[in-house]
Amino acid sequence: MTQKFDAGKLSREISRREFLKWAGTGAAAGILAGCAPQAAATPAPATAVAEEEKIVNVLAFSGYEEPGMLDSFEKATGIKVNLKIHDGTDDEMIALIQTSPAGTWDVMTPTSAYVPNLAKEKQVMELNPADLPVGDYLKPFDKWPTCFYEGKMYGLLNRFGYYGLTYNSEQLTAADVQSLDILMDPKLKGKVALFDWFLPNMGVVSKWLGFNPPYRLSADQLGQVKEKLVQLRPQVGLIGSTAQTTQALASGEFWVAIAGEFVQAGLFMDGHPYLATVPKEGGVTWDQAVIVLANTLRPQNSLKFLNYVGGPEFQSKLAVARAYYSMVPNRKAAELLTEDQRKLLNMADLDNLEKNFLANLSPRERPENIDEWAKIWDEFKAM
Amino acid sequence: MVEGLKERLGRIPLILTLALTGAVIYLPILFVVIFSFNSGRFQVFPLKGFSLVWYQKMLSDTAFMDALRNSVIVSLGVGVVSTIFGFLGAYSLVKAEFRFKDLLSTLLITPLAVPGVLLAISLRVYFYSLGWSFSLLTVFLGQLITNVPLALMVIRARLLQIPLSLEEAAWDLGAGRLRSLAEVILPMTIPSMIVSMLLTFTFSFDEFIIAYFLTQFELTLPIKIWANLITGYDPTVNAIGTIVFFLSLVIVFFGQRFILGKPYQKG
Amino acid sequence: MASILPLSAGKSNKPQAGGRERRIMGNPWYGLIPAVSYLLFFYLIPVVYLLSRSFKITQGSGIQFAPGLTLANYIEFFTARTNYLAYARSMVISILVVLFASLIAYAVAYTIVFIVPKRYQQMTLLLIIAPFWTSFVIRAFAWQLLLAEAGPVSAFLKQVGVGSLKILNTHVATVIGLTVFGVMMLTLNLYSVMENINPNLLAAAADLGARRWQTFKEVVFPLSRPGLLIGAALTFIISFGDYVVPSLLGGGVRIVLSQAMVGAMTTSFNIPRASTYAMIMLVTILVVTMPILRLSRVGLNTE
């Protein structure tokens, strides 16, 4: 479904007036207004720019909240980071903006695939690459296509990774997982675990069928994806949340999952025999971009924050966050990691990353007919 | 003799049910406690080894400590305010007479029959319409909805046990309404106020869905736990769960005198 | 007993016709001001406002409404399969939970009151309800890990050769999770009514020739019915409205009503749709629990 944003209408808050009229504007409203916590009437932007409150309100996926992540930023700038960790989907993240009074959020971290649309609707602030540490970024992340709209930059890539095969190295060899076809192997019956999130899984299946780009499919091609899923279904023993899937692999009951470093690295570090690879058919990437909302009251603070989270210190910590490991686009950050960590994250050879590693990966996009995709997934699960 | 034996045999399935129910209720808690001491990150058997690492992590995690502090602040506020509101309301319900009293009494307890998710969403829309920002204050206001009626019911039950003649005796001996309230009613209601505080504090401390919808940055403990569980399978929550469980056991056993205590015996 | 009629405050507080009589000690209704005004502004108005939105449709974004009233949301609810399936699931789950929890809790409470020796009774009850005071979210999550196909319960079942457990992410798991909660709640309610049964009544029944079963059927059960009914009503309300357990244990696919409601709010941010679910949830709870509560005569006015 498409998110319709209209900042102008929002700020006018028609419904609010209508509501207050309805509730009676007498004593009731008086009492309520009297004890309203920092009533969030939108202040004039001019004054806001002149003297920004020393805070920045951030809606991010997990990792940012872990101990020590933001300390040096807060100390250096004196800006307090108000952080809300989002535990839903990108669509919900965007919806949350709508359910909060205008100007509540300054920064958020959606999948970059959502950025162009947000830019088109003027929900996000344009960024100047010169203000940001993109110069330190590895290729091609300095010019990651989905961070741009009509040639202008709106998002700063923050972390990324891939969906390939994560496998139990005691049960399967590297040769076994060369191809996605291994998923159909009789010995893996009931041993395949999948995340309950249709876009990456179906993207990988699309690649399996040789469709490239994987998220722009004809009705016929989508039908083939569905058919492939139906064939795969008996092999799949679990479709669960991140926690469940990872747990399932750790238990040794399941041997393989369509996933990359964000699952495998954690398992590996905890001593479970898991490795990850991109099979020959390829895989899809995942990523998160940092954006500044167009109606922010604190653009300067937000830019400082973007500079920090794009910088080496933060990125190197984010790469090995407790929540999940990820690859990071800042070369200096990668260089701060240990040799082992880089190897684990497929970032040992930074110069040839694009050529060797990314060649076979397609960016995770948002298909036009996303509802149909979701429906197929639901049917697949219900089988 | 045969009859007695049969009766005694008839008890066995009942005792088994009790034991089994107890086991099932404690199973998840046992699970949490065990894995809070397991050095491995994932909650799978076999265990990796004994470790206090998750407790250390918990103590050094400022976000958890902030959430704990926020929860304590909100729950204390909810406990105190709902008990005060509950006491005043219960006193009036017991002592005053007015039209539609039955209707009002019923309305006052309806929040207990409305699912939290519904209250949460309605307040989210409401506060949004009023242009309020979401904070601990909105969580506090939201959680009061169910806790004020709860406090009111607990305290009212106690007030109904106090013979009216005691207050009348005080009036007769020269006390006004407030004086008799302070000298007679209040001291006799204190046990129920303690129960009310304990209950509302713990209900608020554990409340998830209202807090989830009504706060922005200031997380309460259940939201923090939820976020960690959904996104990061972090065993630190096992450490927290274990500590919360044992602390509440202590509170429950300390408070049992009040919670299950015998009602007022006539002087 | 006309002479004590007005004294039995709360017992027979019939609204005084006219209410013109002056009360010498005043009429301290004003103690209700904080609670009532609070609930008016933060409960009644928000809930009524939310419900009223169910007769609106959005215009543009979810917080702006087209003028006029409409039944479109209700029509949508009753014609879209996903919606009425969600409703049916909520209903079936809640009924099953109430049924199972009532049976188990009844046996548990009965055992505590009539079989466990007197001095251990309170301790046993406390042990059964103590988990009430531990984090609901953590417990629900622990159930998720326990019931997982890769979890310990499944491992145990495999060990004993029963086969693996495939119930997580189905509503079987939801029913289990909610039943455990319902058992605690019902046990507490049932204990308090059963404990109040005068033991002389049981002795009298036995003396009059009733067997244990007959005593139960004729004396214990009728006297404990109010506790059972109240507990069942509360369990129904919680099962029907809970969001956490169906989300953590039931999987995200075959959603229940509360999940549909939260989804309408968070994913599509469609307030009218969310409020339609809210209205339907509230009406259902009212229709189901009112007769139960009436039957057990609870409520503040008739204790």
Next chain:
Amino acid sequence: MGSNSIVELQDVTKRYGESVVAVDAINLSVRRGEFLTLLGPSGCGKTTTLRMIAGLETVSSGKILINQEDVTYLPPYSRNTSMMFQDYALFPHMSIEDNIAFGLKMRRVPRDERLKKAREMLEFIQLPHIAGRKPNQLSGGQRQRVALVRSLILQPEVLLLDEPLGALDAELRRQMQVELKRNQQQLGITFIYVTHDQEEALSLSDRIVVMNGGRVEQMDTPKMIYEQPRTTFVASFIGRCNLRKGIAEAKEGRLVVFLDAVLGKFPAACFNGVEAIQPGQRIAIALRPEKIRIGREAENCQTKAVGILKYTGFLGSIVRIVVELAPGDEVVVESQALPEAQVGEKISLGWNCDDAIVLTENSGGDK
């Protein structure tokens, strides 16, 4: 009403809602220093009346005067009356001395002074050793005494007692009755006493107000109430009595009463306290059991009847017997000696018309 009346009720009415009338326009005048008892069955309005005097109950209409001053709308704490409650209403969370000193505390008497006064009160009831105890550590009699002095500490002019002996067992009750009466005489305080126990009322009171259905049936000294009840209700409520209804008729120039049952007929001439009975009027006859003679003694009586002895009960000083005159028509008799007849045998009864009390049917609210 003279100036020696301390409490006066003028047309005092208490209504609950539209339909229930608890007290129906009663008039009372209580004399200074007297022991006045409100007597009646439960629900007759006696307690409500007492509570209206105390100020614990509003008056629907009418007026209450204490010392000629209108107190109808004064709150209880502004009236110079004190109440002693049926359950004593001792504050369970306070010690005995704090309970007794409570009234003084409300008058803001300093702590030392009020506790001294409380101990004096405890001396007065000879219980100085219980000062520090809590009410639930006392016996029934002790509680009763404490409640009494708690009410007396403010030196009220009128003490209102709401069945204060109701919770005690029979022996203690008699003891406390004596003590109450002695205290009242010693202190010279006006007592308004509510009870449903007629013996208690007869033995304690200077005057008794018999109430029924919210109305005053009769207000008089115990002797007059017993001997000359004015209504069938009073007659049957105070002491035992055989009550028979009938009709007065003119016969041979005299009034004769034909009773509905077979007790017999009475010549009108010997009726007590009856001013004007018209022929055709429905009346009632009340006969106290001790006025009926049996066996040989019955022979000299003005009216005689024969019945079957149904029951004999030995009560110590007297014997109570029941005689059936006709199926369903039984008479209770109290005599000093056992009857000669055996149960089931015929026995003759007799009485003099001076001993019969004649009541006109409209002379009181019959239930």
